[in-house]
Amino acid sequence: MLNHILSAFRTYMHGDGAVLLPEMQLFLFAIGTLAMDSWAANTSSEKPGTNLVFQQNYWNPAIALAGTAFSALTLWMLRARIMQSGDLAGFHLTLVVDSYFVFFSALFLAATALVILLSVNCSTISAVRQGRYFALLLFACMSMMLMVAAVDLVVIFLAMEAVAISAYFLAASPSLSNRTPSAAVKFLFSSALGSALVVYGFSLLYGLSGDTNISQVARALGGRHNVAKVIALSRQSGPQGLQMLQLLQSRLPEAVRWHAFTLEALPIAAFMLVSVGMILKFAVPPFQAEFNHENAETDFGIPSAVILYLSGAFGIAAVALLLRLLFTIFADSQNIWWYIIAGMAIAGISYGGLASLRQTNLERIIVYLSIAQMSYVLLGVVAANEGAATAMTYYLLTYLFTVTGVFGMLITVRDRSTSARTLNDLRGLRQRSPITALLLIVFVLSLAGAPPTAGFFGRYFIFHSLLETGHRYIGWFVTVSSLPLAYSYLRIAVYAWRGTKSETESAAVAFGVSEAIVLGICVFVSLAAGLYSEPFTRMARYAFGQ
């Protein structure tokens, strides 16, 4: 009996199980975090003050970090396996393990690990039973990995909803904030509207192809011109029209009544719905539409680490999914839809840059600018050559680490000394702590795209691919529209560097160990990728299997 179970398990782990193994590990560790948390709460409530280790509450982040580490290890082994024997596919071709999945999963795991490290000392998070928080982070990471692994519309939809629901809980968890986070309401509505639009687009795609696998959908979309031609011919009189009518009646009887135009118009509608829906999700418009009673100075009412996760990792996940859909389903009509994507990208860059000018709250500035940053990635889709693919993944890779660095700076400065909520709070940061000011300036310059940093090469590669494919005018447009963006970033740097100490001044900024690790990694990436970008571009090239 036991042997049967064991052999069944072994067969499973060699087949479908291997495809899902990194996600399963994260899931188990998330459950473990929850169990450990409730056990620790029970023991420490029985004997108050005796269980110092659990009161320190370092166990939850430790387990969560171990989860990401194990998952990363499995991912590394999977990578070796697919290098030897090609891409894996499982669960009736709904999930795949290819280099795209490996690259983006590694990115999500890194983002989750960095956010876990940044949350260890966060006062608002450690005030509550934090096991739930870390478990939620792991669940969110797991669903994001599923999202890039999925190649079936049904599974993509399920993973997308799983990501969204983890995000709602992270943004709205009342235990994480003392106020009702209005950001959560905005996030909820824009994200739910985004997924509703995407699902409607999926239903049209299914209707056009009769299949849910995205490569089958792509093939059916490619063949729709022939079907349209057959329908048009069947309306003609004469023997050929009759023949086509008979063909149509035998293959797809309903199509006799269709208009050929619907077959041309519906893919465009589906494309618009899917791309607008995904953009609604990744542009993090939670933070866009202001409610009237909020002004530019209030923060979002949720911990900075959560905002970082929402605007960093979730944004990257949505872009990754959008890229996969665009490059498989809609790949062969790229010369038609690049206008739409270019328009959206330019609108996003100008909107993010201009809206950030009005803000004085630091988190708000960064979040608005993250909309612009994600729009830059879309420009790579406009160019859509080999260099553009590398440029996009390189951009996302370096963007994740630099934005984590900026939020890490905000978290340390806020927790340790005067709360750095607005630009004015940064005044005199150089005198308080020169290293902090210097690190902040490095990250901000990298986000702005200044030469010695990682951000410069991200911009350079994207512009290069745009020029290569002859989109010179878009290059000009983008240069002009990114001026407010650069101004916004430089404004932060100037505030951090200049200005004198304010009267309400407290002790110098001090890093905890976990923050120091995060900032070390981030500053390493954002400088190393700028000074010697070869290893990073090789990683970026790997994502598209080049």
Place this chain on the structure above:
Amino acid sequence: MLPVTHYLFLSFALFFIGLTGVLSRRNLIVKLFSMEIILNAASVNFMAFARLYGDASGQVFSILVVAMLALELLVALVIIAAVCSRWKSATPDDAKDLSSQLDY
């Protein structure tokens, strides 16, 4: 047996009703209902196309859409309830008038 275009028109109508509701209404609960109407429109599409192609995956998708809709509704209503108890209203405009009394 109705042709598939009839279902398509029904779902387009539902979609636009939903989209108009999301964009024009201010009350959060009405907004939420409008979003569910969009999802239902997608669900109608899936059922119609599943019958057209004689393929079960559309029906599965439709059932999953309903399940996810219920789940999302639950989470959204919890969040709206939390917000309403603070704002004393489900409409952000009313909250603006109350904002002087609240510590926003």
